[in-house]
Amino acid sequence: MRKHAQHVLRFSLVGVVNTLVDFFVYLVLAWAGVPPFIANLISTSCGLLTSYFGNRYFTFKVHPTGRRSAAVQLAKFIVVTGVGLWIIQPLVIWGVGAVLAGFHPTEILRIAIPKAAAIGIALVWNFLMFKTVVFRPATAGADDSRSES
Structure with a gap:
């Protein structure tokens, strides 16, 4: 923990x-x-x-060895971050905005609440995906355990 x-x-x-x-x-x-x-x-x-x-x-x-491993890690990072920024955030903004519309919030709340929710959900997405996919430590015998320079 x-x-x-x-x-x-x-x-x-x-x-x-x-x-x-x-x-x-x-x-x-x-x-x-x-x-x-x-x-x-x-x-x-x-x-x-x-x-x-x-x-x-x-x-x-987590430090992958070799250029290929580092390039794969960077590509995973860009994909995960891109999904968070350009797919998850817009969907959350749209969804939360649609729910809020029924409550007739003030203009600032109509703008701020969906964006804040989107940032929060994208942060959780990024953390979990970084930890489990992008920066997951190499296991014994995996390609990352040898140098590819």
């Missing part, structure tokens, strides 16, 4: 850091005159890479 709590704490810290990286890079680029869509694409990519390396080395401490 203690190891799980450490994973959750470290995952949270990495999340704060990668969010700050995303936000700071976006602000700098936008201030420099980069169009918002391009600035956001660059900043979220920086945040995504920060998240990958932070979770790989700090949260889960």
Whole structure:
């Protein structure tokens, strides 16, 4: 149980850091005159890479050996994160928004509650998938136990 709590704490810290990286890079680029869509694409990519390396080395401490293993791990990370960002979050926003519509909330609550729910569910998705699929420790005899450099 203690190891799980450490994973959750470290995952949270990495999340704060990668969010700050995303936000700071976006602000700098936008201030420099980069169009918002391009600035956001660059900043979220920086945040995504920060998240990958932070979770790989700090949260889960899983270091695949060889270029192929690292590339497979990065691909899994991008797929899992993409599903969370571009499939789960929109579905949750739509679903929670549809439920809230019957309650006639204020405009800010109509916007904030679905997004907050989507972030929460995507965070749980990311943590569970990172722990069980992306950064799962190699088992004895697995391909990750030998170098492919």
